[in-house]
Amino acid sequence: MRTIGNRTLSADESITAWALAARAGDPVAVEHFVRALHRDVVRYVAHLSADPQAADDLAQDTFLRALGSLHRFEGRSSARAWLLSIARRAVIDSLRHAAARPRSSDAADWQTAVERAQPRGLPGFDDGVALLDLLAALPGDRREAFVLTQMMGLPYAEAALVSDCPVGTVRSRVARARATLIALLAEADTEVTAERAAA
Missing domain, CATH: 1.10.1740.10 (RNA polymerase sigma factor, region 2, helix turn helix motif)
Structure with a gap:
């Protein structure tokens, strides 16, 4: 201030x-x-x-x-x-x-090499990865609207300016992103419960 x-x-x-x-x-x-x-x-x-x-x-x-x-x-x-x-x-x-x-890689299994290079054991790291995975499941326009308004705290009008679309479109994208994230979390909870019951 x-x-x-x-x-x-x-x-x-x-x-x-x-x-x-x-x-x-x-x-x-x-x-x-x-x-x-x-x-x-x-x-x-x-x-x-x-x-x-x-x-x-x-x-x-x-x-x-x-x-x-x-x-x-x-x-x-x-x-x-x-x-x-x-x-x-x-x-x-x-x-x-x-x-x-174009990109090249000398490693036979480049995906495993990338995964092994990622940091592990950091506080909050797994939660951050889970959040990134959930956000990655969203279509790009919905993810952008959600990040701008819900994570960065931008007003809908400013998010609309950044995204170059009407305010109503931003509101719709955020609502749809929330619905998708809730469904994905519910699905993940169901899978975890099923795995625990099977163990």
């Missing part, structure tokens, strides 16, 4: 004010702007790209693009929504680039 005159600004208003000050050349405002949104951008690009290991590079690309085009930011939407729409384009460009480039 930041105070201007007698008025206390919300977090989004503060971030937008920092973006506008950064646009005017204030280096301290640039630092505040980047720090305030870095975590949100990393989480968002990790979910969109489905590659948590690429999240830092994608976040860096997002901020480089944003700082390079900050002179065009006019503050008509929140700086958070503006930056997340840039992050979305960075992920799309990255996916297009990766799809156009």
Whole structure:
């Protein structure tokens, strides 16, 4: 929170004010702007790209693009929504680039090699993997709407700006994502109960 005159600004208003000050050349405002949104951008690009290991590079690309085009930011939407729409384009460009480039592997069983390279035994790691698996089961547009509104806390109107679709579409996608996630959790609980009964 930041105070201007007698008025206390919300977090989004503060971030937008920092973006506008950064646009005017204030280096301290640039630092505040980047720090305030870095975590949100990393989480968002990790979910969109489905590659948590690429999240830092994608976040860096997002901020480089944003700082390079900050002179065009006019503050008509929140700086958070503006930056997340840039992050979305960075992920799309990255996916297009990766799809156009062939990959090779020396390992005979590359899938097992990748699975063994993943970290294990970290606190909350298994829960995080389970959540990623559940989110991965959602269609991309529903996953994006759910992550933006339910995990990152963006208002539906800003999520609509980021996703470039009407607010009603975002609401529908979130509702459908919730229904799918509830069904998947119920199915997983049934399987666990059946396995325990069989053991």
